Amino acid sequence: xxxxxxxxxxxxxxxxxxxxxxxxxxxxxxxxxxxxxxxxxxxxxxxxxxxxxxxxxxxxxxxxxxxxxxxxxxxxxxxxxxxxxxxxxxxxxxxxxxxxxxxxxxxxxxxxxxxxxxxxxxxxxxxxxxxxxxxxxxxxxxxxxxxxxxxxxxxxxxxxxxxxxxxxxxxxxxxxxxxxxxxxxxxxxxxxxxxxxxxxxxxxxxxxxxxxxxxxxxxxxxxxxxxxxxxxxxxxxxxxx
Amino acid sequence: xxxxxxxxxxxxxxxxxxxxxxxxxxxxxxxxxxxxxxxxxxxxxxxxxxxxxxxxxxxxxxxxxxxxxxxxxxxxxxxxxxxxxxxxxxxxxxxxxxxxxxxxxxxxxxxxxxxxxxxxxxxxxxxxxxxxxxxxxxxxxxxxxxxxxxxxxxxxxxxxxxxxxxxxxxxxxxxxxxxxxxxxxxxxxxxxxxxxxxxxxxxxxxxxxxxxxxxxxxxxxxxxxxxxxxxxxxxxxxxxxxxxxxxxxxxxxxxxxxxxxxxxxxxxxxxxxxxxxxxxxxxxxxxxxxxxxxxxxxxxxxxxxxxxxxxxxxxxxxxxxxxxxxxxxxxxxxxxxxxxxxxxxxxxxxxxxxxxxxxxxxxxxxxxxxxxxxxxxxxxxxxxxxxxxxxxxxxxxxxxxxxxxxxxx
Numbered sequence: 083x084x085x086x087x088x089x090x091x092x093x094x095x096x097x098x099x100x101x102x103x104x105x106x107x108x109x110x111x112x113x114x115x116x117x118x119x120x121x122x123x124x125x126x127x128x129x130x131x132x133x134x135x136x137x138x139x140x141x142x143x144x145x146x147x148x149x150x151x152x153x154x155x156x157x158x159x160x161x162x163x164x165x166x167x168x169x170x171x172x173x174x175x176x177x178x179x180x181x182x183x184x185x186x187x188x189x190x191x192x193x194x195x196x197x198x199x200x201x202x203x204x205x206x207x208x209x210x211x212x213x214x215x216x217x218x219x220x221x222x223x224x225x226x227x228x229x230x231x232x233x234x235x236x237x238x239x240x241x242x243x244x245x246x247x248x249x250x251x252x253x254x255x256x257x258x259x260x261x262x263x264x265x266x267x268x269x270x271x272x273x274x275x276x277x278x279x280x281x282x283x284x285x286x287x288x289x290x291x292x293x294x295x296x297x298x299x300x301x302x303x304x305x306x307x308x309x310x311x312x313x314x315x316x317x318x319x320x321x322x323x
Numbered sequence: 324x325x326x327x328x329x330x331x332x333x334x335x336x337x338x339x340x341x342x343x344x345x346x347x348x349x350x351x352x353x354x355x356x357x358x359x360x361x362x363x364x365x366x367x368x369x370x371x372x373x374x375x376x377x378x379x380x381x382x383x384x385x386x387x388x389x390x391x392x393x394x395x396x397x398x399x400x401x402x403x404x405x406x407x408x409x410x411x412x413x414x415x416x417x418x419x420x421x422x423x424x425x426x427x428x429x430x431x432x433x434x435x436x437x438x439x440x441x442x443x444x445x446x447x448x449x450x451x452x453x454x455x456x457x458x459x460x461x462x463x464x465x466x467x468x469x470x471x472x473x474x475x476x477x478x479x480x481x482x483x484x485x486x487x488x489x490x491x492x493x494x495x496x497x498x499x500x501x502x503x504x505x506x507x508x509x510x511x512x513x514x515x516x517x518x519x520x521x522x523x524x525x526x527x528x529x530x531x532x533x534x535x536x537x538x539x540x541x542x543x544x545x546x547x548x549x550x551x552x553x554x555x556x557x558x559x560x561x562x563x564x565x566x567x568x569x570x571x572x573x574x575x576x577x578x579x580x581x582x583x584x585x586x587x588x589x590x591x592x593x594x595x596x597x598x599x600x601x602x603x604x605x606x607x608x609x610x611x612x613x614x615x616x617x618x619x620x621x622x623x624x625x626x627x628x629x630x631x632x633x634x635x636x637x638x639x640x641x642x643x644x645x646x647x648x649x650x651x652x653x654x655x656x657x658x659x660x661x662x663x664x665x666x667x668x669x670x671x672x673x674x675x676x677x678x679x680x681x682x683x684x685x686x687x688x689x690x691x692x693x694x695x696x697x698x699x700x701x702x703x704x705x706x707x708x709x710x711x712x713x714x715x716x717x718x719x720x721x722x723x724x725x726x727x728x729x730x731x732x
Contacts (some may be wrong), residue, residue, distance in 0.1 A: 134726050137645070139644075139645060139725045139726050139729075140726055159649075159650060160649045160650065160651075163644065163647050163648065163649040163650075164647065164649070166644075166645060166646065166647050167646065167647020168647070171646075172645050172646060174729070178638070178641075178642045178645075178729070179642075180639060180642065181639075182336075182340055183336075191643070191646055192646040192647050194329055195643075195646065195647040195648050195649070195652060196647065197326065239646065243647075
């Protein structure tokens, strides 16, 4: 079995005051190593809750979530932090880079918390930045970079720890369509090298670049369909910024 | 170790970003620590000054004062009646085994004249032992001699203030001055002694032989009596014993009993010293605690800014948590920042405090004593303030929920 993610009957209930909100009403699915999955649905459908849980930022109320055969529901806060650090990489809609910090330092951040020595951190960070096409911009501050470049720094940061999964939450939501294609092209390259990617999006044309569509509605998965013929994200030659 | 170093780097970066705010935040601590250092230095200097002045009176001293007498139902106050005699002084020296020296005195004020200069000063008739008792060396010339006393010779030794006022820069030794119009030869000039604990100028004095003072200057009514006597015990250990011996001897000589009230008092100068030291210690503590309050206020300022900083950086905290920072890492980061603020503030404050103490001692001619203990304690205290007031905001940061923190706008 090569399931990176195995979710069985997972529920998530929030209580706000005396209101009980069932965000997930029992979902089951699994993701195999090397898949590129789009998680879709309207807002309030439970896809973000599911993503937080898959990202080990939250634990399920009921059911079982196995991440590489580890039952995440039974871990402490520190153990979850450890898993996020070593097995997961995050890419957010708002980039979420540290302000007034260079690209390289942003990318090094997960390695700092993994207690990796400075020289090795630097080397790995430079390699990750090169993979997303930002070689030469290591010392730019995050506010000196364009949105697309910032998102590529964020991808490098997610990559730098050799994670099992990259979790991307609407990674193209703040980008224009051209830059979105660039970002999707990077994701596709990474995926071709065997990295598992889970991506939340509500744009069907972005989901078209992935290999599988999971669609949420009202806390349930209403459709789980493979995309046999994903689009290839290609930026026309000579126009790469 | 690497993590501590990391948090230090992160903290320095965070403070650099908001330089002005960091400086203003530190200001409370800077002022607090500077105040503590300066106040403690001034307090310690004052207490050293007091104890120096007291020891300048001489060491292991008893003061025997004539007491009150009752005549016709009218009681005079302490020292109001001349009840002590030169013979009492000689008897004390001869018969009390714990006593080293006795210096009886007759005291009065007089106008002294040299050439066209004149000066009003204290004239003290005493014996040569006075300088031993007071631990007071002669600067030039010689001390009074026993033969000066016995022969009631008109020789005198003068203090520096008198010399300055009568002679200016000229050498006073061998010159003739007039005290109450009686000519005296200056045979010695005393070393400079400075202020007494009561603030009087100890150098403003002329010593003349006891007999001379009694017969020619002040003693016309009671030719054989003396005023106060200074008694020096052999050492500090027998001071109390000397006090008892002197009291017992004078009781016997003055026939003090149930029917007769004691007509003298014996005072121990080390008790006076203890009281003075106690009061200067109280002053130091008072100054120190006032300064500590400003340190407390500074600490609250730190806490306030750290809370603001945590709120402002909620998103950053969320990012750090999402990519693997543990609660401990976040706690350490904010705690380091607070401690860095207070210790840097503490170091600056120490510098200012030392400079402030020096300025005070220069401007007000007040001695200050900067102790390394005070500096070390102030430094540790400022770090402690950082930990104490930084802990709550840091814990608040560390206990944020990563999802909420990431969503925070």
